[in-house]
Amino acid sequence: MKIIVCIKQVPERDAQVRISSSGKGIEESDIQFAMNESDAYALEEALQLKEKHGGEVVVLTAGPERAGSTIREALAKGADRAIQVESDNLNQLGALGVAQLLASAAKQESPDLVLTGLQSDDLGYGQTGVIMAELMGLPHASLILNVEKTDTGITVKRELEEGWFQNIDLPLPAVLMIQSGGTKLRYATLMGIKKAKTKELRKVSDSDLGQSATPAATLEKIAQPQKQKSTQIISGSPKEAAATLVEKLKFEVRVI
Amino acid sequence: MSGVYVVLEDRNGRIGRISFEAIAAANILAAQSGSKPTAIVIGAQTEALAAEAATKSVGKVVRIEHALLSPYTPDGYNAALKQFIAAESPDTIVFPHTYQVRDYAPALAARLGRVLIGDVTQIAEGPVFIRSLMQGRLSGSYKSSGSPTLISVQSGAFRAEEGQSGPAEIATFTPSIEASQIRTKPGEPFRGAAQTVDLSSAPMIVAVGRGIREEGNLSLVQDLAASLGAEIAASRPICDNGWLPIERQVGSSGQTVAPKLYLAVGISGAIQHLVGMKGSQCIVAINKDAEAPIFEVADYGIVGDLFEVVPALTEAIKSARQ
Numbered sequence: 001m002k003i004i005v006c007i008k009q010v011p012e013r014d015a016q017v018r019i020s021s022s023g024k025g026i027e028e029s030d031i032q033f034a035m036n037e038s039d040a041y042a043l044e045e046a047l048q049l050k051e052k053h054g055g056e057v058v059v060l061t062a063g064p065e066r067a068g069s070t071i072r073e074a075l076a077k078g079a080d081r082a083i084q085v086e087s088d089n090l091n092q093l094g095a096l097g098v099a100q101l102l103a104s105a106a107k108q109e110s111p112d113l114v115l116t117g118l119q120s121d122d123l124g125y126g127q128t129g130v131i132m133a134e135l136m137g138l139p140h141a142s143l144i145l146n147v148e149k150t151d152t153g154i155t156v157k158r159e160l161e162e163g164w165f166q167n168i169d170l171p172l173p174a175v176l177m178i179q180s181g182g183t184k185l186r187y188a189t190l191m192g193i194k195k196a197k198t199k200e201l202r203k204v205s206d207s208d209l210g211q212s213a214t215p216a217a218t219l220e221k222i223a224q225p226q227k228q229k230s231t232q233i234i235s236g237s238p239k240e241a242a243a244t245l246v247e248k249l250k251f252e253v254r255v256i
Numbered sequence: 257m258s259g260v261y262v263v264l265e266d267r268n269g270r271i272g273r274i275s276f277e278a279i280a281a282a283n284i285l286a287a288q289s290g291s292k293p294t295a296i297v298i299g300a301q302t303e304a305l306a307a308e309a310a311t312k313s314v315g316k317v318v319r320i321e322h323a324l325l326s327p328y329t330p331d332g333y334n335a336a337l338k339q340f341i342a343a344e345s346p347d348t349i350v351f352p353h354t355y356q357v358r359d360y361a362p363a364l365a366a367r368l369g370r371v372l373i374g375d376v377t378q379i380a381e382g383p384v385f386i387r388s389l390m391q392g393r394l395s396g397s398y399k400s401s402g403s404p405t406l407i408s409v410q411s412g413a414f415r416a417e418e419g420q421s422g423p424a425e426i427a428t429f430t431p432s433i434e435a436s437q438i439r440t441k442p443g444e445p446f447r448g449a450a451q452t453v454d455l456s457s458a459p460m461i462v463a464v465g466r467g468i469r470e471e472g473n474l475s476l477v478q479d480l481a482a483s484l485g486a487e488i489a490a491s492r493p494i495c496d497n498g499w500l501p502i503e504r505q506v507g508s509s510g511q512t513v514a515p516k517l518y519l520a521v522g523i524s525g526a527i528q529h530l531v532g533m534k535g536s537q538c539i540v541a542i543n544k545d546a547e548a549p550i551f552e553v554a555d556y557g558i559v560g561d562l563f564e565v566v567p568a569l570t571e572a573i574k575s576a577r578q
Contacts, residue, residue: 013466013524014545017390026390095362096371122390124527125374127362130330134363139439140330142359159509160445161355163502167443179509181496216370217385217400225388225395226378228534231541231554241558242568245540246576248556253538255460255517256484256576 001055001149001172003046004106005079006116006128007039009063009070013121019222025091026122026222028066035070038117042178044185045147046115047078053149056080058109062101064088068201075196076188082199083109087206091123094215099131104209107136113154114175118143126177133175140175141168145182157182260286260293262350263337264309265357271297271308274352274409276416279312281409282350283417284379286315293350294318295424296340298333300326310423319428324438330360331438336431337364343429346404353408355508365406372406373398375527377413391526392549411508411531453487453503460486460517463506463533464494467522467543467562471499476566477521483573486519491529507532522562525550542566 011017015031035043046057059074059082061067071082085101087093093101106114114136116129133140145165146157153171159179160166188196234241234248250256262282264275282293292315297305302319309317320336341349351357353375365372377395378386385398385407400407455461462481468474481488488504495505506513507529518536523529525541525548533539534553541554542565551557558565 011390013391016547017393019394026394094371096366099366123396124387124389124391125362126358127372127374130359130362131366134334134366140363141440143355158442159355161508162512163448163505163510164445165448166445169441169443171439181492214401216365216402217373217398217405219396220384220399221397222389222394223397225392225549225552227552229539229553229555231551231557233546233551233557233559235559238560238564238568239572241560241565242572245556245558245569246572249517249540249573250576253517255538256573 001049001053001112002058002109003049003055003113003115004058004060004109004111005039005043005046005074006060006102006114006132007043007070007074008036008061008117008120009033009067010036010120010122023221024219033066033070035073036117036120038119038178038180040117040185041180041182042115042117043074043077043079044183045178046113047186048183049113049147049149055112058083058111060102060105061085062087062090062098071201072196073188075199075201076192077186078192080199082201084201084203085206085209086203091219092215094217094219095125095127096131097215099128100135101206101209102128103132103135105204106132112172114138114173116175116177118177118179129175129177136175138173138175139170140177141170142177143179144176145179147176258345258347259289259291260348260350261296261344261346262293262314263296263298263352263357264305265352265354266297266299266305269304271305272352272354273416274354274411276312277411277414278350278352278409279314280414280417281376281379281407283313284414285348285350285383288383291315296320298325298336300324306426310426313417314424316424317426319426320431321428322431322433324433324435327442328356329438329440329442330363331440332433333360334364334367335433335437338367339431340429341368341404348403348405348407351406351408353410357408361406361408368404370402370404370406372408373400374408375410376407377410388527391524392530392552393547410527412534448502455487455489455504455506455511455513458487458513458515460484460519461489461506461513461515462486462519462521463489463491463523464521465491465523465529466493467524468494471497473563474499476563480519480521480566480570480573483570483577484517484519486517489513491523491526520550520554521566523550524548525553
């Protein structure tokens with residue numbers, strides 16, 4: 001099976017993000033970046049499928065220069081090679097524009113399976129895989145926790161809401177959006193890290209893949225969220241804060 | 257025809273609560289042209305759903321009905337909706353931001369050369385659509401150019417309206433769908449684990465998140481829960497790691513709770529968690545990051561190291577109860 005895994009580099013989970021001077025992005029200079037969490041699960045699923053059924057795992061990333069470190073991490077974990085669509089204005093392209101770039105890069109590879117994470121931890125559109133399927137003319141399923149190969153294609157376990165699941169049969173090729181938590185993530189080994197340096201990383205420019213028309217929706221402004229409630233912040237040492245909170249729970253919330 | 261349309265979703269034969277919230281959002285948009293939204297129900301047998309929808313604040317209800325629209329498949333829904341949109345040329349379509357909508361609406365939008373503005377929490381003058389970014393740490397304002405505008409609204413973000421005067425007119429739209437267009441074969445839904453804990457009836461919940469760092473540290477929050485007589489719950493990563501069973505997970509993929517007290521320990525407050533607990537009567541958050549989104553929904557907050565605050569709190573509760 002030839003599997004393409006789409007991976008995005010995003011700000012690290014605890015990064016203190018600041019709005020950039022344009023008001024349309026975040027200040028990138030003083031934060032660390034990491035592999036998007038659900039994309040890491042997509043990669044893991046792809047590596048396990050390759051271990052069981054053979055084939056190739058190709059990482060596909062759209063991102064600026066800095067995304068190279070995340071690509072190397074994926075290669076160190078066991079992906080065979082990588083394609084990086086270089087672009088500096090991905091955030092302006094929106095979900096459709098980015099999916100168009102990824103879909104045209106993926107099409108050239110004629111994969112059996114395309115995996116993406118469910119949602120990025122930064123912009124959080126959660127649409128890339130579903131749009132790619134539409135653009136590639138392939139069937140898809142989202143919120144997938146497990147993939148089994150069958151004689152005619154694949155059976156996937158899809159998460160529904162409130163603790164329910166369902167199995168879905170799909171023919172191949174197909175596109176799946178992988179949910180976090182379906183399997184355990186592996187770490188890169190020292191050998192893997194060493195090997196990653198020799199693996200192919202092909203760079204493609206966004207202009208080679210053809211640009212989309214004007215985006216149908218534009219991000220006009222980024223701001224601090226409005227507070228939904230007025231929060232009383234309880235200060236003091238841990239002991240003092242605990243004592244104050246107990247007072248509140250006793251006399252205002254009346255649960256103690 | 258044009259105007260504002262709202263797609264409603266079937267939940268066990270009834271229209272789900274989040275769909276009523278989508279009607280409220282559609283009404284905000286429709287009011288700008290002094291009209292009422294048209295509700296859409298989709299399926300193989302939509303009579304009862306349509307009758308329920310007709311009693312709500314909508315101008316009209318359309319049943320998009322075809323034998324191949326049940327069970328749900330993205331191929332079936334998108335084929336049907338594409339035809340309906342071609343026939344009606346709506347200005348705006350509002351969806352509830354459910355797992356099902358997330359599965360088909362982005363592809364429908366792409367088929368129309370459009371993009372879905374997903375997970376909208378607020379609609380401002382313009383209209384400007386506001387949604388969360390960076391796991392709720394920031395918010396973004398989006399504008400749509402061209403039509404139709406497609407948006408989905410976050411669970412709990414708009415207040416579902418109560419009651420409505422007279423039943424609205426009901427029409428039926430029959431799309432043409434071939435069985436061969438439906439490429440995926442969905443199975444019957446099943447429950448993951450036997451649900452032995454019903455968190456929704458617990459008066460107090462202590463919930464733990466990533467901040468606890470290691471499984472071995474869980475006893476800290478278990479002691480706190482025990483001192484209060486509260487149920488223990490968790491955000492998704494804790495259950496993904498297998499540290500607590502999945503039946504204790506709160507959020508969009510777990511249970512929805514609204515206890516008297518929800519004490520969130522080391523939970524940053526990603527949207528997927530907040531939708532499961534923000535209806536709680538009192539929310540207390542303990543987190544080291546003063547900018548964590550959990551503080552946006554909290555009534556009381558302690559910014560500090562949970563490894564110091566939680567033991568102190570457990571002690572304080574124990575002595576208060578003596």
